[in-house]
Structure formats: C-alpha cells, structure tokens
Amino acid sequence: MTITIERATLQTPKARPAARGRLEGKVAIVVGGGQTPGDTIGNGRATAILFAREGARVLVVDRDRRSAEETEGMILSEGGVCRATRADATNEDDCRSVAEKCVAEFGQIDVLHNNVGIGSADNTVEELSEEAWDRIYDVNAKSVFLACKHCIPAMRAARSGVILNVSSIASVCASQVSAHLTAYKSSKAAINALTQGLAIANASYGIRVNAILPGLMNTPMAIESIADRLQIDKAVLVRARDAMVPLGAKMGTAWDVAHAALFLASEEAKFITGALLPVDGGQSSRIG
Numbered sequence: 001m002t003i004t005i006e007r008a009t010l011q012t013p014k015a016r017p018a019a020r021g022r023l024e025g026k027v028a029i030v031v032g033g034g035q036t037p038g039d040t041i042g043n044g045r046a047t048a049i050l051f052a053r054e055g056a057r058v059l060v061v062d063r064d065r066r067s068a069e070e071t072e073g074m075i076l077s078e079g080g081v082c083r084a085t086r087a088d089a090t091n092e093d094d095c096r097s098v099a100e101k102c103v104a105e106f107g108q109i110d111v112l113h114n115n116v117g118i119g120s121a122d123n124t125v126e127e128l129s130e131e132a133w134d135r136i137y138d139v140n141a142k143s144v145f146l147a148c149k150h151c152i153p154a155m156r157a158a159r160s161g162v163i164l165n166v167s168s169i170a171s172v173c174a175s176q177v178s179a180h181l182t183a184y185k186s187s188k189a190a191i192n193a194l195t196q197g198l199a200i201a202n203a204s205y206g207i208r209v210n211a212i213l214p215g216l217m218n219t220p221m222a223i224e225s226i227a228d229r230l231q232i233d234k235a236v237l238v239r240a241r242d243a244m245v246p247l248g249a250k251m252g253t254a255w256d257v258a259h260a261a262l263f264l265a266s267e268e269a270k271f272i273t274g275a276l277l278p279v280d281g282g283q284s285s286r287i288g
C-alpha cells in the first residue's frame, strides 16, 4: 500500500499570530473584588487580576473603597485596564448604579462575577439570631439577585453575556461543621437554584449563567477570619484544613477559583450553562 503525505502537511507552519487574551475585548464586573486583609490573595481579587491579564477591562466593586482601589492599583501596575468603585451589593440603588457606571465607562457588560459572601455570626439553628440569618442571606443571596437584575438588561440587549456566581461546596454536602453553617449553607444553595433558573431563563438571549463551588481555599477570608474568630493559631488551622482535602492534602488557592472563572467566562465554555462547578480538590466527592 502506498501512503501519500499531502504536501501541505510537510510545509513549515506559518508564524502564529500574537496570542490574544482569552477575554480580549470583554468588559467584566467583579462584585467583591477587594479582599479581607491577610497573607494570601482573596478569590475576588485574584479573579479580577486574571480577567485583566486575559484582556478584559474590569470594574472592581466593593463596599470597602480602599480595598477595591488596591485591586485597581495592582491591575494598573501590570498594564491592565480597571476602574474601582464603592458599592454595597445588598443595596438596589448601588447595584443599579454599578451597571450604569459600567456601561457609561466601558460601553458594555460582558461578564458579571458575583463573589461577595460572608459567614460571620452563623450558627446552629437553635443558636442563630434572626439578624445574622437576614444579614448572611442579604450578602450571599440578595446581592446575586440585585446584581443580575441590573446587569441582565444590558446583556439581553447585546444578546450575549456571562454570569458567574460564587457559591460553595457547603451548598451541596454536609459534615459535622455544617451544623454551624445554617444560613451560609442554605444561602449558597439559594445561589445554585438562582443560577439554574437564570441559566434557563436567559439561554435564548445567549447569556450563560454558571456557579463556582469552592471547597477549602487558603484565603484570608477563610484563614485569618476563622483563626481570629476561634482564637486559634493560623498554622494549626491551615494544617487541619489541608488534611481534609483529598487531592494532595492541600487547600486550593484563590488562583484555582480565578482559573475556573476564567474558563467559564471564556469562549471555551460557550456550551456550558447552568453548571455548578466544584473547585475543591475532590472534597465534595468523598464519602466518609
């Protein structure tokens, strides 16, 4: 048998065009793009930085103006395009003005990344105060509703868009610790339900909606905040959390969440909507 090799396959490939960022030409809003102070980087800040590195123009939103401006400074120092703005994600007027500001400044909203989330003052059902329940639901779930409410019209008009909601594996599995996560766990489950509902309601407009479910991540929100609250040594807490992770016996970092967000925001994920993606080193798959 004679095997013919096409001439074309033997030719030296032409020089590749310069690599373009995976979010080139896109505009992203990162709600909760500042961070809890600490030794490591937070999920929201890492995501804002990675989006900018991949070519997106980023509007960083945080109730802590100084922290949002820190993220902005980091992005600008790398040559990225970013604006910071202060807003409370639980306040409807603030969310409306964030959407308006993004369109006025950058002309469009391609990606909405909803990162804010708290668990402080959570407790068992018997011990949890009504005030803490309401506060956690406002920050974790109402913030997603309000941001989506005010960003979706611009996305529908453009007949495209990506919404990413940061949930948690706590929303889909439980352990002894979960007894103290009454409001956190159930408010994150509300985000999952909202994600699926929004995905179907907006599919015909070309808008994709997905949730990221981080597991144990080595971020200041998890380490510094919990160590302070429980009055324990940070190193002890890190060791205990590392030991719970099946993959490599080590927590993930904010960059793991950021890379999942980048993939879901990019064209590579163009057939993915309504997904609840664990980023957890296998923790949510383990029985016992």
Ligand SMILES: NC(=O)c1ccc[n+]([C@@H]2O[C@H](COP(=O)([O-])OP(=O)(O)OC[C@H]3O[C@@H](n4cnc5c(N)ncnc54)[C@H](O)[C@@H]3O)[C@@H](O)[C@H]2O)c1
Pocket: 031, 032, 033, 034, 035, 036, 037, 041, 042, 043, 044, 045, 061, 062, 063, 064, 067, 087, 088, 089, 090, 115, 116, 117, 118, 139, 143, 166, 167, 168, 169, 213, 214, 215, 216, 217, 218, 219, 220, 221, 222, 254
């Ligand atoms: N670190 C983990 O182990 C872990 C695990 C599962 C899920 N998560 C989720 O990751 C997200 C947070 O990660 P992070 O590392 O970026 O936390 P972070 O605390 O460092 O950053 C969150 C930012 O949101 C801001 N914020 C809080 N409430 C706000 C409000 N009402 N309006 C505007 N801004 C507000 C804070 O000021 C902060 O800068 C949360 O949704 C959290 O539930 C984290």
